Amino acid sequence: MALALYRLGRFAFRRKWWFVSVWVAILIALGALVGALQPKFATDFELPGTDSDRAMSVLQEEFPDANKQQLTASTSIVLSADDGLAAHQQQIDALVAQAKTLPKVVDPQLILNPVTAAQAQPALASKVLGDNGKVGLIQIRQNIPVEDLTAPDMEQFEKLLADHRGNGLEVEGTGSLMQVFEQGGAAELLGFAVAFVIMIVAFGALVAAFIPLVTGIFGVGITIMLVTLSSEFMNVQQSATAIITMLGIAVSIDYALFIVSRYRSELNLGGSREAAAGRAVGTAGSAVVFAGLTVMIAVAALAVVGIPFITQMGVAAAVAVLVAVLGAITLIPALLGVFGRFAFSPRIPGIRHGDEPDEQPSNGLRFARFVTRFPLPVALVGLAVLVIAAIPVTNLQLGLESTTDREYAASQLLKRGFGEGVNGPLLVTVKSSDGQDVAPAANAVVEHVKTLGNVATPDQIVWVGNGSNPAQPQQGATAALITVTPEQSPSGPATHDLMEQIRDYSRSVDGAQVNVGGQTAIMSDISSKLSSALIPFLILVVGLAFIILVIVFRSILVPLIATIGFLFSVLATFGATVWIFQEGHLGLIEHTKPIISFLPIFLIGVVFGLAMDYQVFLVTRMREEYVHGVPAKEAIVVGYQHGARVVASAAVIMISVFAAFMLAPDTIARMMGFALAAAVFFDAFVIRMIVVPAVITLLGDAAWKLPKWLDKIVPNVDIEGTRIREIPIDDTDDKRDPVPAGA
Missing domain, CATH: 1.20.1640.10 (Multidrug efflux transporter AcrB transmembrane domain)
Structure with a gap:
């Protein structure tokens, strides 16, 4: 040589x-x-042979809209005020109005002041308002693939947060716009x-x-x-x-x-x-x-x-x-x-x-x-x-962990107001083995999950079907999607145990394949x-x-x-x-x-x-x-x-x-x-x-x-x-x- x-x-x-x-x-x-060619890098994870990969396959095939939401930008604004958010209504309204102007926002009418939303729908108040009204959550979805988000998009969002922060109101962000890869x-x-x-x-x-x-x-x-x-x-x-x-x-x-x-x-x-x-x-x-x-x-x-x-x-x-x-x-x-x-x-x-x-x-x-x-x-x-x-x-x-350092402040507010696991739900899929009605198996899984520890708001857990009637998606469904939000950290041992308990139970479900997916399950x-x-x-x-x-x-x-x-x-x-x-x-x-x-x-x-x-x-x-x-x-x-x-x-x-x-x-x-x-x-x-x-x-x-x-x-x-x-x-x-x- x-x-x-x-x-x-x-x-x-x-x-x-x-x-x-x-x-x-x-x-x-x-x-x-x-x-x-302007090639683009992928942002989704693939884990061949794992339970989470099988769950994501069911999600892609049977729930394309939900799968699209996983791949498009989803960002949360977390608010906090020691004197209560109700004392900052005007400031929050201005924040909401500006948030609606972000590029390609999906359903801007759903971007709401959490105080106003809680008053209008008391049944859903716990999802947008926590810690006795001191912490609030605003969800923003954009019709932009996550991989297409740019540093200017993140900078625009961070400026929005900074513009409305102050006077006793904390404004922090977490999610897609805060996770943009910086060159x-x-x-x-x-x-x-x-x-x-x-x-x-x-x-x-x-x-x-x-x-x-x-x-x-x-x-x-x-x-x-x-x-x-x-x-x-x-x-x-x-x-x-x-x-x-x-x-x-x-x-x-x-x-x-x-x-x-x-x-x-x-x-x-x-x-x-x-x-x-x-x-x-x-x-x-x-x-x-x-x-x-x-x-x-x-x-x-x-x-x-x-x-x-x-x-x-x-x-x-x-x-x-x-x-x-x-x-x-x-x-x-x-x-x-x-x-x-x-x-x-x-x-x-x-x-x-x-x-x-x-x-x-x-x-x-x-x-x-x-x-x-x-x-x-x-x-x-x-x-x-x-x-x-x-x-x-x-x-x-x-x-x-998928949370970046930029999201640390927001994650701490989420933990205080809604629990650590609110941003790391488990996506449980149930698919009929023979193409028949999946309702019996899906109901059984939901009832079992409600009995497990480390589950946030178990009384609100329901399943969504892939039925042909959008008004009644459970009717004639052959697959079901169940969102399970853990109380504790998505990367913590308690959430890992919860995921494994659901997977253990899946072996006893007759006539259906049960898998656990989502980002938390993928990380595990x-x-x-x-x-x-x-x-x-x-x-x-x-x-x-x-x-x-x-x-x-x-x-x-x-x-x-x-x-x-x-x-x-x-x-x-x-x-x-x-x-x-x-x-x-x-x-x-x-x-x-x-x-x-x-x-x-x-x-x-x-x-x-x-x-x-x-x-x-x-x-x-x-x-x-x-x-x-x-x-x-x-x-x-x-x-x-x-x-x-x-x-x-x-x-x-x-x-x-x-x-x-x-x-x-x-x-x-x-x-x-x-x-x-x-x-x-x-x-x-x-x-x-x-x-x-x-x-x-x-x-x-x-x-x-x-x-x-x-x-x-x-x-x-x-x-x-x-x-x-x-x-x-x-x-x-x-x-x-x-x-x-x-x-």
């Missing part, structure tokens, strides 16, 4: 304008297609800015610092447009783009950083720039290919969860990594060819440039000697740090599927990645150390995330909440791939020195000296990109950004750069041994570039004199 990549690197360097033109053409073509921008720009500064420090030159940024922009842009285009032909959710941005920027820049750094090192050995580019792609490029492969396996394996939006995130991330790898081994050498002798200029004075001779002392060299001199205490201290960080994980609570089923898929996911990811690492390192112990180290770092990450987001330390978030239930499996997939990235980049250089005759202990020092600076720079870039997502408005993105940043810190700086070299030092030559029977089976991919070393260093087609870096 190394030789093939060497030839590819030289070819891309030589045909630089052709390769650059192809990448630019792909980016422009995809952008044009997105602009022409990112600040996080990505900050991530790129920090990455650029770090690369200036890493290379000591301005031009070289631009090259990884260019590949990052190309990689992320192409992947996002590919995923966006795919939504034209399949059901794709916008959540898939978040991981592309996070992971795509990070790995694109990282992989470019490794190859450009190796290119500079190869230039210092002499020979032509073309040959140096070939050697860089053949050596560092081999590590990039295998590192990228481990990341792709880790994230693509999220498909085993069986949840479409998780699968989409995993596949999208795998595509982002694939594009990053292709960019690293083709676009990078082409860009190096474009910049030519100016690649490492102008040199920044006062910054170590990385092309100093090996014998010149550096921090990496000093630390490597310290680690190899005291390997046991160094390893124990590193592991102790992770164990301490992991302690809060014992309090881990998982949950999945997602959490259940995630929990059941965690062990199979771990086995698949760790097993496949372990095989790849055995091929890369031709060792059993080194991959084993890498895997065990990952477990320490991921537990420390969960502990830190619990400490910040669940327990609320350091005040980084305003409202504490459980850890989102898909974070563990998602974090394990992404971080395992990234962890193996750093393992490959740092330890392959150690193995490279060892297989070429350097003693085991000295090989660790030399490999660390050459790789530590680049790995540290790459890790800081990753941390910066991920941490920048803590600027996002929603807690899910912030939680994911923090967890990924913390994971990279623990794994790169503690495990890969402290614990792993210390343990390998303790193992000595045994670390690099492979049983003879296995040695015959495992293919030799020559990741160390042995065949490249056989090529004369001054091998060149352009007959130019060797040019040192920066000259």
